[in-house]
Every structure is written in C-alpha cells, then in structure tokens.
Amino acid sequence: MSLAARAAALRAEIERHNRAYYVLDAPTVPDAEYDRLFRELQQLEADHPELLAADSPTRRVGGAPLPEFAQVRHALPMLSIRTETDTEASGARNFDSGVRSLLGLSDADPEVEYSAELKFDGLAINLRYEHGVLVQAATRGDGESGEDVTQNVRTIRQIPLHLQGDAPAVLEVRGEAYMSRPDFERYNERQREQGKPALVNPRNGAAGSIRQLDPALCAARPLSFFAYGLGETAGWHLPATHGAVLDALHKLGLPVCEHRAVVCGAAGLIAFHARIAALRDSLPFDIDGVVYKVNSLALQQELGFVTRRPRWAVAHKYPAQEMLTTVEAIDVQVGRTGAITPVARLAPVFVGGVTVTNATLHNESEVLRKDVRVGDTVIVRRAGDVIPEVVAVVVERRPPGTPPYALPERCPICDSHVVREPGEVVARCSGGLACRAQRVQAILHFAGRRMMDIEGLGDRYIERLVEFDYVVRVADLYRLTLDDLLEMKRRADEKDGITPETVKQGQIATQWAENLLASIAASKTPPLARFLFALGIRHVGESTAKVLADWLGSLAVIRRAPAPLLRVLPDIGATVAEAIADFFAEPHNAEAIDQLLAAGVAPVGEHPPAAKLALQLAWERLYAHLDIPRLTEVRARQLAAAVPDGSALAHLGQPQIGDDLFAAPVAPAEIGTLPPTVVGEVLGWLSHEENRNMLIRLSAMREDLLATLPAGREVNETAIAGKTFVLTGALPTLSRDEAKDLIESRGGKVAGSVSKKTHYVVAGTDAGSKLEKALELGVPVIDETQLRELLEQ
Template sequence: MDQPDLFTAPTSAAEDPATSGAKRRAQALRSQLHHHAHCYYVLDAPEVPDAEYDRLFTELQAIEAQFPELRTPDSPTQRVGAAPLPELQPVRHAVPMLSIETETNTTAAGAEAFDARVRRELGLDLADPEVEYAAELKFDGLAINLRYEQGQLVQAATRGDGETGEDVTQNIRTIGQIPLRLKGCSAPVLEVRGEVYMRRDDFERLNERQRERGEKTYVNPRNTAAGAVRQLDPGVTAQRPLSFYAYGLGVVQGWDLPATHAGLLDALQALGLPVCAERVVAQGAAGLVAFHQRVAALRDGLPFDIDGVVYKVNSRALQQQLGFKTREPRWAVAHKYPAQEQATRLNGIDVQVGRTGKLTPVARLDPVFVGGTTVTNATLHNLFELRRKGVRPGDQVIVRRAGDVIPEIVGRMPGARASYVPNFAMPRACPACGSAVERDKGSIEHRCTGGLVCPAQRKQALLHFAGRRAMDVEGLGDKIVDQLVDAGLVRTLPELYKLGFVQLAALDRMGEKSAAKLVERLEASKQTTLARFLFSLGIRHVGESTAKELARHFGKLDALMDADEAALLQVADVGPVVAHSIHSFFAQALNREAVNQLRACGVHWPEGEGAASSPQPLAGKTFVLTGTLPTLSRDEAQALIEAGGGKVSGSVSKKTDFVVAGESAGSKLDKALQLGIAVLDESRLRELLAEGP
C-alpha cells in the first residue's frame, strides 16, 4: 500500500487544476519509486523490470522540470541510491559516489545531444575543434569503493545512498580479480571505484546447479551479484562467481592523477586492477555514435550484461570547468540501450520437445520489445521452475533477454488474479508423437520415450547431424529438414544418404542447382573423422570435447560401441553420468543398426585416426584462446592444440595451463594475469607444438 508523501503540502484552494493534478501524480510516482527502489536495492527482489522503473522515473523528472515547486527533498530524482542495510556497518564516503545522468534516447541522437550540451557549456562554436571523450561500457552490477592505504586494501564499501554505504570488506576480499595490494603504489590513500558483476556463463551455471538441486533460481546477474556482496557471511559470497572492473576514483592522497580519464584507466590497469578493454577515446559526436553502434553490435556477444555505454569528457581540466549540476556531473552521461527486461501478458503455456526428447514448457506472450528484439515466446525451463515462479496463463509477467540467452520468464507482476487459474501440469503423452513421457527418479526433466519415431526429435537430430561441427552438410537447414521429415522422405539418419537429385529438386524452393549442390555436400560429408561422427549422433551429454576424447582414447568405433561403463570411465572427462549415457545409447539395437547403416552408406574415417600413436607435445594441458591471432583462426588454433594432445576450454580457471592471447584479448587475459597463468602468443604456441611444454 502506498505511504503518504510527508513532503507534499496540502493543495491550496487557489491552486489551478493543472498544478493540482501534477502534484497528485508526482506524489503517486514518488511512492511507487520509493517502493520499487526498496525492493530492488534493499530486498534484492524487484517487482518490476528496469524499463518500467525508468519510465516512472522519467515521468517524475518531467513533472518536476515543468513544476519546480513540486520537487521535494525526498524525491527519487534528488537522491543517488538506496539506504544501507542495517545489518552492515555504515561507511561515510569522503567523496560522494554520485550518479550519472541517463540519456534514454537509444538512437544516435542521444550521443549528439550530449555533445551539443557539452559544447554549449564550454562556449564552443562550429569553428572550434571537436571535444575529446572517453567512452566505455555501462556495467549492470553493484558499484563499489575500494580504499587502499599505502597500496593495501583496507576497506570496501557499497555506494548506498551516495553519501553513506555499507562495509563489505570481507566479502570483497573473496573476489579473486580484486588485488589485495596494488602494484608499485605506496600512496597514503587511493580509493578506486568500480563495478562488481557476474558473468552470464557463471550466472547460467549457478542457476543450473540450483535447478539440479531443486533450489530457488536467481532472477538476474545484477541482483545475484548485489546479494552476494551484501551477504553477512563471507563464506556464502565466496561461493558466488563474482567479477570486477575498475572505472574511477574517490579520495586520492599522494598519487599523481593523469591528465585524462583514458590515462586514468590505463594507470589503474598498471596497478593490477582489472579494467575493461572495450573502451575508446572518441572525437566529437561522430565518435560517440560510432562507439554506441559498435557496442550495440557486440552486446549480445559480451560475456556480461550492460544496459548502455558511458561518455565522459576526457580532459580532467575540462571536467573541472564543466562542474556539476545538483548531484550529477555535466561532463558525463550514460547512453542507454533497449531494456532487457519488460512486462507483458502470458497468454498460454505450450510444451516443446527437444532433439534429446526433453520436454520444455514455453510461454506464449503478447509481443514485447526487449533486449533489442520483439519476443513472443520465452522458456520456463521445467515444471519445477515454472511452479516456483508461480506463473499461470493470464498473468502479467516479466520477460528477460540477455545476450544470446533464450528469453525467459523472470516472474509474475504483483496483484491478485481475477479468477482461479489451475496450475500447469506436464503432459503424460508426448505432444509431437504420443509416446509416453517419463521423468527419471531424482531428475527434474520430463522426456519423450519415442526417440527417432518422434518427429520433433527426428528433425532436431537431423539438423544436429548435419551441423557444421558434426557432419557439415551445408545447405541442409531447417526448412529443408522440415520438408524431408513432413513428406516422410527421411525417418532415420541413414535415409539422408539415400536421397536422390529428383527427390531434392521436387522440394519447395529447391531449384536444380541447389539440389545438385546438396547431393554433392551429402556425398562429401561421408568422409569425416571419428570425433565428428560421434558428435553427430547426438548422444546425450556427449559434446565436441567429449567426442574428441572418446575418439582419441578408443581409436575405433567398434571398440567404443562394445565398451562397458567401467571402460568408458577410463576416458578423460567422462564421469558416471556420461558413461551411463554412452553405454545406454549403444546398448539400444535401433541405435547400433543406424550406426551400421550409416557405415554401409559409405560414411567413413581413417581407421584408428582418433587414437594417439605416439606421445603428444601438449598431452594433459588445458588451453584457453582469447583475442585475434595473427594467422590462425580460432578453429584452426583449437585444431592444432587438440592434434597435439591438448584440450581447449572456454573459460580461465586454476586448472588452465596456458592462455593463448592475440589482439584485443579481453577479460580472459585479465583473469589469466590475475591467476598467474602463463600467456602465449601464436609463435610461442607453435614452438610448444614442436617441442612440447
């Protein structure tokens, strides 16, 4: 229930209707925003998406701009953040942690408007040179102030309300990226400011573990990171995969400040602090627009969430000349991107059958623009996740889309339902083929038992089989597979190789030239490798890396097919679950028959090509690739490492032996340096391949 606004004066009898209406609306907006800020910052349980909060905030800003007399001391527009939690000790910021003005126009005009304001404040005209800016990413995490004395970390505090934060020193010490002592710095006081955040892959792995345990999943990386930092038990924080980027300063005593913001970031990096590599020095409005557009194109591929970019006048002297307005610097602005959380209506829940037979509940939504695209469907993961979120058809729900992650339902908007809606239940029969649906004991997943007789699994199995990293049948895409399966031309994998030119040319939108090319690609795909063939079969839990290990260990397919679980457990990276899955797959007569038919159709590979016949120079070593190498593509470098007996991982950890870094290497290089892992360039990698580690 909304609380009364203590700073709103009674409406006078002489007040005009426009002012009276604006006053009531401003009061309502303040109450809503205070409530949502408390849920977001204090309770870590947001009730509305960020875009809805921004809309309410912008509306209040507009009212206060039109009616300045309605601006009250407690208005959300007059404060920076939220009050600290009472359980944590307060920390007074000697230099306030101020907010940055937000530019919500997500087009190029937003950058142009900021540049025009800066030039106007500096008294520049068209004849004057362009203003130089430092442009960087706007991280979606929790702002932190790190206080170093004589180079040693002595205190860490949250931003709080900008004036007073919370002491989270012991929790911050658990984050490996944050140095406990700075390199070559003996300044009496140096306060470094930055953002604690959680990478998307770390967040997904954390939630997957929660699902496997049947425990509550987390809403988004930002709130998960914030909750972890503000835990009363540092041991809990240590179990959360947190990261950090530095981007500014607080109190400085006895340390020479660089003349530019870009120089400051370079200096912080030299001290051993992680600084994001996605930053540039831009000239004028055109430079800002180019950066905003380039980052927009990269956004989905970034390993962490951002909701915009930040522009700062690069020269510190010009920053001082521009100064501040109220609680915001005139020399900086945050330029937003389309929101990645939005509210919409859940119209219904369907069930999707995956290529492995897994049944996934899928939300059918009123179209909503979120994360730069229009979303009409979103995953609900599984029955237990759906029940925990408490969503039912007819609800207003929050949809989240981050990067290339499939859109998902975060939860329902608060409010009572108009009438009773029954809980969703998973079907007992597969919606695609009518086969029985089963759930393994202790598992959270429901699966169709139909296998290749299930059209849904058949199509996905064919697409996976023909994939670039599997059998690499170029031209065999979704639409062609749909037609082949729907027409009954292909029911099993071997039937792909029995297709003729006439059959393919008769397909819709398949001309003679395309049909002839597809026949050629099918014939060419017959010559492959054992690892690719194993991966193409779609065995549950067997990805590319595991397929390569199986091929390397057994060398021959028959040896693998006849292996029991004990023999399979001798393969690197194969545990009990994977061993059981592989053994079960080859124990099925239909699967063995399909494999034998594929070989009878001419699918082949060099006999024994998987097994290593001699000691390999990189055997037992784990590599991580980052950046752009001079002559090798990522796939080529990976192939060379694996041919040398090494393994390529997607993330840096204490188990990593080498990081191979090229131009524009990012956070993986930063983490390698932090952990003291050896970093190689391409030439040194080639030397290792020749001589061994």
C-alpha cells in the same frame, strides 16, 4: 482515467517501490521500470504544474529518508548529471557538439579534452575529510541534504579513515559505494545456505547495506568504493583538470577506478564508450554506462549549469540489461533425446541491445522454483552471457486466478507419455524415433557440421523431408533423388504460400537440388569418430566418439563390443559403456546402421595404438568390469590368474553332460582359491546364459583386436603431444576448428574449459572468461604465433 488520478496512481506505485527498495531492501521491479514510472510522473507534472503536489516523490531524489538516520546538509549540493538518450556509441557526438557550440568553437578550433570514466551502479556518497580525517559520510538524499551514514561507511575497508600525505583543511570526496559481483555472489551463497533471502542484484545490495541501521549488519555485506569527484574543499591547491583531480585523490589514498582516460573530441569519447562496452561484462562490478566530463576545470566553470545540472558532463548509458515483460505462453520443445524443455514466449522486449522474445525455462523444477506462469510479468536479463534468462516473477502483477504451470503429460508432437527417470531433472518424451520431433532433431544432428557435415541441409528442409516422409531414417538421405528433392521443395513452397515458379526459378531449384545431392554424396566417407558422433548415441559426444574411434579402430568392432570391453577405455564408465552397448544391441539401430552401410556410407577408421590397448585388454581388467557382486579389483586379478580367458570361464559355468542340473553348482577347483561367497557370486553370474555368451563374445573380440593391432606404433614426441589446450577468442588467421585440428593432429588435446590441468590457453581477440580463469590459475597464455611455433617444433 483523469490526469490527476493517473498522477496519484503513479505516486502511489512509486512510493510503494521506494519503500520496498530502500526500506525493506527487497525491490519489486527492475530499475529500468522504476525509471519509466518516475519519468512518466515527472513529465505529467511538468506538463500540468497544477498536479504538482508537495509530497510527490519527484520532489525528493532517492526516496523516502529513513527517520532513524540523522539528516546532513551538504556544503555543496550533490547534483545529478544529464543522461544522453542515444545508447549508440556515436551518441557521444551530441555531447561534444553541444559543448563546442556553448564554448563558441568552430570546426577550425582544436578538439575539446574530456575525462571519460565509468558510471558505477551503486550509491552516491559524500565523504568529508577535515585535516585528513574522515569526519562524515552522507548519502545524496535529495541533493541538498542526505543521511549521515558515517558509521556504516567506516566499515568499507577501501575508504581510508586518514588520508595519506599532505591533507588539506577540508576535502569532500564524492564517489560511489558499490558491491562487487564476487562479493555479491559470496554473500548470496551464504544467505542461501542459511535459508535467508538473497539480494536481487549488487546495486540493491549496496543501497541496502549502507542503509542498515546496525553497522555490524552493514559490515557483513562487503562494499567497495570509487572516488570520482569533489565537494567542498578548503586549503587545497586545486589541479587544473579533472583528470589531475582524480590522480590527486588517488595519491591521497582514495580508490579511483583505473578504467578512465583523458580523450580528445567526439572520436575519443566514442572509442572509450566502445572499449568499455566490450569490457563491461568482464568487470567485477556493475556499471550502467560511462560519464564524460570536460577535463579543464576552467572550462567547466565557463560552461556552468542549467536547471541544477552541469553543462560540462553527461552520462552515456548502455542498454539496460534487465527489463520487464510478460509471458504470453509457455511452450515445450522436444530435443534429440526426447528432452522436454519449457520455453517462455515473451512479449518482445529490448534488453541488453537485442530484442528478446524467447527464454528457456530449462526444465520443470526450474519453472516451479521461479513459479513462472502464463500471463505473469517477469524480469528478463541478458547479463554476462548472451542467453536471455527469466530472473524472477513480479508476483504482485500476476492476474488473479492464474493457475500454476504444469508440464504436459503427453508429448505435444507425438502424444507419447512424458516420463521422468527417477533422480533425473529432465522429463522426456517416451516416443523415441517414433516421435517426429525427435526424428527431425536426430537427422539434424546427423547432418550437422561436426558430424556428417552435409552442407545445405538445414532445419527447414529436414523438417519438410520428415513431414512428407521422404526421410524416415538417416539412411534415407542417401536414397534421395533429384525428383524427390524438387517435389519436396515444391510442396514446401506451396505450403508456405510462396509464389508459383517461373522457368528461372525452376533452374535455380534444380541447381539447389543438384548441389544438395552432391554434398550428401560427399559426406559418405566421414572419419569414424564423426560418424559415431552423428549416430546420436546417448552420452556419446564429440570427445567420447573420438575415444571409441581411436582405441577400437573400426565400426565393426565398436558395434559388437560388450560393455566391459568399452569400460577399459578412458573416460568411459559403467553408464556410458552401457548406453553404447545398448544402442548397438537395439535391432532398430543395428538395422539403421546396416542401411547406412548398404547405401554406401563408409566411415574411415583409425588404427589403434597397439601397446596401450593390449595392456587395457588384460583379463584382470576385463573381469573387474563384469559387474559381478563382490568381485573387487584384487579378486578379479586372482580370478584372472586362475582362469586367464573369458571363454574358459564361461564354460566353467555351463552345465556339463552328466551334471545334475538340479544340484547346486559345484565350485570348480580352479576358482576355489577365491572366498566361497565370491565363488558363489561368480557362479550365480555365470548361471545366466546371456552373461556366458557375453564372455565368449568378449573373448573372441579380444583375440581379434589383439591380432589386428599393428605392431607397436610409436607416437612422435612433440611439444604438443599429451598437452591440453584451451582456445578462447578469435585467432587472427586460424579458425577455431582449424586450430583444434592442428593441435589434435599432433597428439594434443583441446578442452572446453580451463583448469589446473590445462597446459596452454590460446587467446585471440575478444577472449572471454576463460582468459581470466587462465590468469587466475597461472596457466600460460599464448597467442596464435606462439602456437604455430609450438606446432613446428
């Protein structure tokens, strides 16, 4: 392609994006991509001036002006500032040393003072006040003249229509109109509710809003504003420094961002850059960097301008949080529960400070909703959270003939059918533990830190152990020998093409195997709750496992407990109780557990709190959970009053010798007090043998539990017991787990998220959104020292 053709192509594409961005308010590419195209064209034109065309988009800053807005000539041009290309915090040094050399300062001279501010991601606006009254607002436009958007700007509530105090004859204020993230979310939510298109990001929201021809439409999109500089002034006593200018603007009633500082030298700039970087995600608005300005206005004047850019200011950006890349493939992963998760394999792209190559697509409906296809160009984000996300597809860049993505119908690992339960979003491999992927994940889970905590047994070795069939069930872990491990490692290394082993490596390998065997052996006596969690029962996570262990006390009881018994426990409803009972009833699982016990695994149980459990085990409660139709709570109570024992109830339903087996069951006198329809349901339920057996089992288990309960164990009252804590950030001396153990050992609870019911939020350094939530809800926030004080009380 000739250079002229390339330039023409770039111009055409940039114009198209401009139109989409500014006129249609529907951006087609992320800003970073637009910038790249723009810079390429600029460079091309700079290198080859003969290509420069009068109508090139580079000749206008800010895109095609809409004809409907009146043009306004700026009294003082609105210039843009240079950007420091080094995105590291230390990049601030370049600016400082540049300024120092321009000012002719030596190392012996004192540090230069700077005003450090945020670089907002919005739309630059010039406000003109005459004698304290807002008379005009204009966009930047090409810097020389912009558009008159006074009507729209008047709808921005933060912008005063009258200045406070002594207003000068003329005061032009420059600042950024932006859309805050909460406003952006709210607006989009409303749009979605009404089936209207949502905004892609707050920045486009701001640009689009200001450029609405109808001020009413603009008002519907709430904008905010921060002042950061001056245009023309007359009759104003100009302060000596930029920092003081901002203070003065604030006094006049203009919104000025509080995140600003006057700092000294490169070190001050670097510290500011780093401080804001940490704050960036928690700000209620988007920034793309920070801005450094020489604080003294006199020095600013001395430094002056080069090619219409001030030498006394620089923008220092953070890594872009949105980038374009292509989808090279869409693979699926098989999780512990068989969940099939599509994952986009991306061409590596640097976004938000790291190189991203994978992004989860969560599930089939997500892929279809975003319509991601192999070969697509996609926008990737790493905002707020750490996890990369495919935001949207750039449909117009899709190669022709690209087929829509379809989830495989069979598991890529074991070829079992992929099924989707009605009403569920996730598709699952139906292979169960016959699927190698599920087996690996199950064992990985079992060995994990919060479960059996087998140190040194990570995914690499587990995969190999399963691949070579050393381990099929978790119990096999406890039968591994030194030779098994060494052989496995040798075969694994061989397969990975690792060099043949030397004597020294042999010793190292033996040491490794011995250590691993030791940590496997050390895992044999886990607390019961961890053991239950390790089993990987559906719906049983860390906290449900703890409930089971705390209330029922021993594996023997739990594995035989019928669902209605489980349902009397807190946080366990029909679904979870069913899942637990089904798990233990499955012969496969029972066998696996027996094997574990035979291999010497002995979970350490808890003694249940006597009085509370006994109360829960009242027959009226148990009856209510039998899922007999029409047997409401009230009627379960009546039934319990008549037949206060499950095994007696079971026998009522059994045909007695001499009964006519073909006649309809006769309502026994005892339960005759219930309405006939209910009696019918009860008898119908009792006619199933498995239900009668379950009742008998329930009865026996209840007897056993009540008999083995230690007599009324009291819970010590402390400042912690019964209180709910939420941990956030890093504590100075305690790890998260240590703090959790300490709180739980004193009867407190540690929850994952903050709500009204949270008693304390324990915040350390780098506390995240949970701290904000706590402040918002007025939940007391304490630090580690205060936590320790509570623990000691």
